[in-house]
Amino acid sequence: MTVDFEECIKDSPRFRANIDEVETDVVEIEAKLDKLVKLCSGMIEAGRAYISANKLFINGIRDLSHHSVLIFQLFVSFQECLEKCGESLQEIVNYHMILFDQTQRSVKQQLHNFVKEDVRKFKETKKQFDKVREDMEIAQVKNAQAPRNKPHEVEEASSTLITTRKCFRHLALDYVLQINVLQAKKKFEILDSMLSFMQAQYSLFQQGFNILDEVDPYMKKLAAELDQLVIDSAVEKREMEHKHATIQQRDFAYDDSKVEFNVDAPNGVVMEGYLFKRASNAFKTWNRRWFSIQNSQLVYQKRLKDALTVVVEDLRLCSVKPCEDIERRFCFEVVSPTKSCMLQAESEKLRQAWIQAVQASIASAYREISDNYYIEVTSPSTSSIDSASEPRERIVKGESILQRVQSLPGNEICCDCGQADPRWASINLGNLLCIECSSIHRSLGVHCSKVRSLTLDTWEPELMKLMCELGNTVINQIYEGACEEQGLKKPGPNSSRSEKEAWIKAKYVQRKFLKKMCGSEALVEGSRKSHHWSVKKCRRHNSSIRAPKTRRKYRHDARIMSPREDSDESSGEVDIEQEASDPEDGRELDPKTLLHKASRARNLSVMAEALAHGADVNSVSEEDESKSPLIQAVAGGSLIACEFLLQNGADVNQRDVRGRAPLHHATCLGHTGQVCLFLKRGASQMEVDEDGQDPLSIAVQAANADIVTLLRLARMNEEMREADGPFGQPGQYPSSSPTELQYRKCIQEFICLSIDEC
Template sequence: MKTTIDFEECLKDSPRFRQFISREETDIEHLEQRLEKIIKLCNVAVDSGKEYIKNQSAFAMSLWDLQQHFADNKNAHNALGKLIHCFQEMNKFHTTLLDQASRTVLKNLSVFIKDDINQVKDYKGHFLKVSEGYDNALIKNAQASKNRPQEVQEAANILSATKSCFQHTALDYVNYITLVQSRKVPSILSTLLDYYQACVTYYHQGFDLCNDFDEFFKNISEDLNCLRGDYQQLEKEMQNRHMSVNSFSDTNTNSTSNKIEGYLFKKKSKGFKTWCRRWFYLSDNQLVYSDLDSHYRKRCNEDSFSVMEEDLRICTVRPVNDGDRRFCFEVISPTKSHILQADSADMLTLWISALQKSIGAAIQHDSQNSRPHSSLAANALNSKRKIHWEQFLKIPGNSKCCDCRGIDPRWASINLGITLCIECSGVHRSLGVHYSKVRSLTLDAWETENVKVMMELGNDVINRIYEARIGEHCELKVPTENCEISVREAWIKAKYVEKRFVCAMPKPHELLASETAEILSIDSGGGEGSSIHKLDTTSLCKTLSLGARKWAVKKYRRRGHRKRKRSSSKSDEDDDNESLDIPSMSLSISREDLLVIGEELTTECLSMPAILGSDQESTEGENEPEVLDEIPFSKLDANLMLYKASKVHNLPVMCMAFALGANKHWRNVSDFNRTFLHQAVLSGSVMACEYLLLNGVPIDAVDDNGLSALHMSTDKGYIAQVYLLLKHKAKYDTESNDGKKPLDIAVDQRNADIVTLLRLTRLNDEIGLNDEGNGEDETYKDVMKDFSHFAASQPRMLRNRNDTNTLESQRSSLTNSD
C-alpha cells in the first residue's frame, strides 16, 4: 500500500505534510477511543456471561433435587436427567464461546492498541522533540551575524545535522502512521471474523445437541399430551369430591368391621394429664397410635408410632360415663388402663365394637385378625428398622462409570475417588455427603487437593475393594448403562452404605489357626470377576508353623521400581495375574513371618496422566531402603490399619480400612491418643490429610499433649498442610497443654508464611463477624488462592523457604502490622 503523502513533502516539512500528520494523528486517536470502548464493553459482556453461566449452572444443579422428587416416576426421572444433561452441555458450549471472545476480541484488539497505536503515540513525542530542535536550529542560523564567520559556520553545521535528523525522523514517523493505518482494517476484521466463527460453532453445537435429543423429547411431548388428558379426566372426577363427605359418614356409621382407624383424644397418664389428639388403629392384636399430633403431622409429614397395648387378648374395653368429657371409653389391661375419647357418639360405638370384636377374635383364633388398614401406618411400623477432567478418565477404570460401567462419565465422587455417569451420580447424591461427595468433572471448580485424591485412587482400585465378593450367586441385579433407577439405587446402596461386597477383615485367631486360613485378596481384574482367594492350605500351614506373627502396611512408592517376585506360596492363578500390567491390592505374605498390606499395589508404578503429581510433596526418601513398621497379629484391625496407612500415605489401603469399618473418631491409646489425621500430618502428605477430611475425620481433635493437627503441621513447617487445614475451617486458637497456639509456634520458628496464613485467617474471621457474616474478605481469598497455587506447583520449595534474613524481615513487618 502506497503512502498517502510524498516523501518529498516530508523532507520539505511543508504545510501539506503537517496537515497530513495532524489528520492522521486525529484519526488514530479516534480509532483508539473506539477500540477501547469495544474492549470495555466486551469485558462487560464476558463478565456478565460468566455470571450467567454460574447462575445457570446453579439452576441445573438445583434440578437434581427436583429429579429425586420423581424417583418413583421413571419417565419423569429420565426426562429430567436428559434435560439436566442438555443444560450442562449448553453451559459448556457457552463457556467455550466466552473463552473465544477473550482470546480473540479482547486479546487481539488490546495487542493492536499496545503494539501499534501506542508505538505511534510514543514516536509522536520523539518527532515533536526533533521538530522543535530543527526549528531552534533554523532560528539560530537566521540570527547568526555575517560579520562573525565562525558563528555562521557553527550555526550552519548544527542546522545541517538537525535537518538531516528531522528528515529521517519525519520519514520514520510517516512510516509508523502509514503501517498502522494499513494494518487496522485486516487486524480488526480478522479478529471479529474469528469471533463470528466462534459464534457459528456455538450455535451449531447447540443445534446438534438439541437435534440429538429431538426424538426423545418428541416422545415426552406425546406423553405429556396423554398426561394432560388424564389430568382433565381427574379434574372432572374431582368435581364430585364433596359427595364423598356424606358417603364417608354413612360408611362409618353403618360399619361393623373390627378393622378401624382414626383420630382419638388420649389422656396422658403423667404430668398434668392433658389430652392430646392421636391417630389410632388396630394391628396384629395391638392398639397402635402415632406419636405426633394431628397438626404437627400436617406440617412435617413424619411417621413415628407407638404401641399402646401389645396384646389385646388380655384387655377389656368399656364406656366411661362418670367424667366431664363426652364419648369416652377405657381400655383396661392387667397392669394399666387408658382413657380415650371419640369425636361423636357414633364413633364411640364403632371403636368399642371394633375393639371388642378384635379381642374376641384374638381369643378365639389366637391368630392375626387385625392388620393395619392404612399403608402409611404399616410403613410406619416397619420403619422401626476447571481442571483437566479428560485426564481423569485415563486413570485405570475411570473411562467407564464405576457402578454401571457406562461410557464417558462426567461426574465424580471426590471422597471415594471414582468417576460416575449422570444417572449414578444422582443416586450417590441421595446417599448423603457422609457417604459420597459428588462433583461435576466439567462444570465444577476442582481444587488441587481433590485432584490429588482422585489421582491416587480410581475405579479399578475402588471396585477391587467394594466389589471384592461379587460372585455368580449375587442376589442383586448388576446395573447397566440403561437400567432402571431402582436397580442402580439398590446396587449403590448395597455397595457403599451396606458394604455388602467388601471382604471381611480376617480375625487374628483365624490367621493363626493351624488348619486353614482365609486372607483378604482383591483380584487385579476388579469388578464382577473379583472374589475371595484362598491360599493353599499346606503352604499356609507351613508358613504359619514357621512363625508368621506380624503384619505391616506397605508405603506407597510413587517412583518407578522393578517388580518384585511374589512369595512361593502364591497359586498358579496369582502368577498368571502377575503378568497383567494392572496392579492388584491384597493382604499378601511377602516373607514367611510377615503379612504386608498393600504389597502388590505398591510394587508397580502406575503410568498416571501428568495433570498434577498426586503426592509429589511426599516422595522424599523413597530411594532409601524401606523399614516396615511390624505389628503383632493380635492387633490386626481396621482402625490400626488406617492409622498405619495414614502414616505412610497409602490411600488405597486407607480406603480399604474405611470399607472394613474403621471408626473415624478412633484414637491410638498407645501413641498419645493421636488420630488418623495426626499421622497424616506427620507423614508430610497433603493428599492423605485431604482424603481423611473428605471422609469426615474430626479436624480439631487433640492428643494427650493438647496438640491438634494444625499444631503439628505448624511445628513441622508444612505450609501446604496448614493452608489445607485452615481451608477446612480448623480452629486456630486452640491452646496445647503448654499454653501455645499454632500462631505462637509459627512465630517462635520464624515461619513467615505460616504466620501470614494464621493471622490473615484470624483477621478474616474478625472482619466476617463485624460484617455480620457477609462473606470472606476478597484480599484473604486472593492470598489463599496464591498459597493454593504455590502448594500445587512447587510444594517442596514452599516447605523449604527458610532463608533466615528473608523470614526475619517478613516477621518484623508482620509484627509491626499486627
C-alpha cells in the first residue's frame, strides 16, 4: 500500500483515506509484532531451560559411564555406548543452543528493533503531521471569514494561510515518504527474520540427522551385542543359582587346609589373614587385626581404609618362632632387634603357615638384594682385587678410563721418563707409565709396584677413583722432591732402558730423591689446590633402616686435613670437625704417625708421602688402642683410603687392643661400602672382639639391614664352599658358580653405590 505524492499536495479525500488506512495498518502490525516478540522471548527462555535440563541429563550419562568402569569392567561396550550417546546428545544440544541464539538475533532483536525504531519514528512524524494539518484548517477558516471592508485582516489571514499551507505540504511530503519506506521495509524485514529462523531450524535438524546417522551402524551393532548379552546373563544367572545351591549344601566350618602363601605374588602380598595381636600395654589385651606380609614387612590394619601399621619394618632383621609357654593356643612370636610381637592364629595349620610365610619372606629378601643387578663375568686382571664378576654398568674399560685418568694434571706424560700418552698405571702408587717403564716396574715385584693396563684390563670403580685422587704430579712431588736440590737430570723418552731402569730403582726402591718430611706441609697445600673434592649427601638404596649419623671429634694437624669434610661412604655419614689449634706440628711427625693421621683425615697424598718415607702400612698406634692405619681410614669414613692401604699391603684382619678388626669398625659405623670392600678382600667375620661380638651381631643390634644381609650372604657363601668342595675338601668351591657370582656381584654393587653417590 503506497500513497501518491500528488494526492498529498492536493490533500484530497483520497489522500486522507489512504493515510487513515496506513495508520490503521501500522497500529495493527505493531501490535502483532509486539506479540510475536513476546512469544519469541518465551520460546527462547523455554529453550534455554530445555538445554540446561539436557546438559544435566548428559552429565548424568557421563557419570554413569565413569561408574561403569568399576562395575562393568568385563563389559566394555556398556561404557563405550554411554560415552557415544553422551557425545551425540551433547552435539545436538550444542546445535539447539545455536538455534536459540539465531532466533534471538533474527526474530526477537530484528523485529523488536523494527517496532521500536521505524514504527516509533512513524508515530512521531504522524503527530507533527496531524498538528500542522489542524493548523492549516484553522488558517483556511480564518481566511474565509475575513470581511471585505477590513483589508488588513484579509491580508493577515491570507499570509497565515500561505505559510501554513507551505509548511503542511513539506511535512506531508516527508510523511508520505516515510509511509512508503515503512511499507516497503516491513515486507523484507519480517520476511528476512522468518527466513533466518527457518534456516536455523533446518540446520538443527539436518545436523542432528547427520549425527544420528553416523551413530546408526554402531547402534545396530550394539543391539546385536545386547541380544547376546541377554543370553549370557541368563546363562550366568543359572550358573550362579547352581553355585548358590552347591555352597548351601556345604559344611560352613572354617577350612584352613587350603591356606597357602606365595612369595612371588604379583601384588607383592605374600600372605594375609586375621590374627590376634597382643598389645604392649600393661593389660596385655588381645585384638583381632588383618595382617599381611608385603614388601619385606609385616603390617596390619583394622579396617580397609585405615593406614597400614608396620610391625616389622625389615624382615631381614627378624626371626620367628612358635610359643608354647603362654596360656593361649596357636601363638607365635616375631622378634626384631628393637621389639617383639606376639601373635595368635586360629588353628595349628594356620600358625605353621604364617611361620613358614615369614621365613620364606626373609629368604626372599636375601635373594632380592642379589637379583636386583645384572651379572657379567670378566677375565681376572693383575689386580689383587678379584673382578671375576661385576655389574655391566659399573665396569670401566678401554678409552673411557684412559681419558678420565689422563685428564689429571701431569698424567698426559709418563711419570718416570716423560713419554707422551702413557697407557699403563701403577695402581698402588697411583701414577701413569709408558709401556717400557711399566715393564721395569713389573720387574720390581708387586710389593713395590702393581702394574695394570689402562686399555686392556678391566677397572673396578674403586680403583678408577683411587687413580683420580693421586696422579703423576702428586707422586713426583713425593718421590722426586729432592731432584732439584741435588741437580739430577731425569731420563727422557729417548733415554736407554738401562738409564730408565737405574732411575726407577733409585726413585722407588732406594728412594734417593725423597724430600725431607719437613716439606709435607707444602705438599699438602699443593694437593689441596690440585684436587677439588665435592661434598654430597649420601643416598641409600634397598635399605629400610639407616645407620645412625655419627659425629666424631679428634685431634689432628690442620695441614694434613683434606678439604673434603663429608665421607665418601654411602651407608653412614661421618662429620669430622677440625679444631682451631693443635700443639702438634705436621713437620715434626714421624712417618708412622703421619700415616695414621692422614689415613683418618682421608688425605691420600700425605698417606703416599708417609709410605714413601718408610711408614709400615700395618703399624699400630699404642696411644690409640693399637689401631692400624686401615682402622683409622675406616673411622675417617673413606672407602678410597681403605682401598689405597689395601693395595699397599694392609692386613684386612689386623685387630686393635679390643680385638676389633676393620670389619668390626666398619660395621659399628654403618659403612656399607667398606664392609663390602673388606668382605671382597677376604676379611674374616667369625672373629669376636673382647665383648664376644662378631660383625653380624653388631649389625643386628644396630638394625642395619644392608650390612646384616651382606654378612649373612658372605657366611652362607663360605658354608656352601666348604660343603660343596670336591671330595669334601673345603676351599675348592668353584669361583664361577652361580652362588659365588651372585655374592660377588652384590658386594661390588654396594661398593659402586658408595663411590657414585658420594
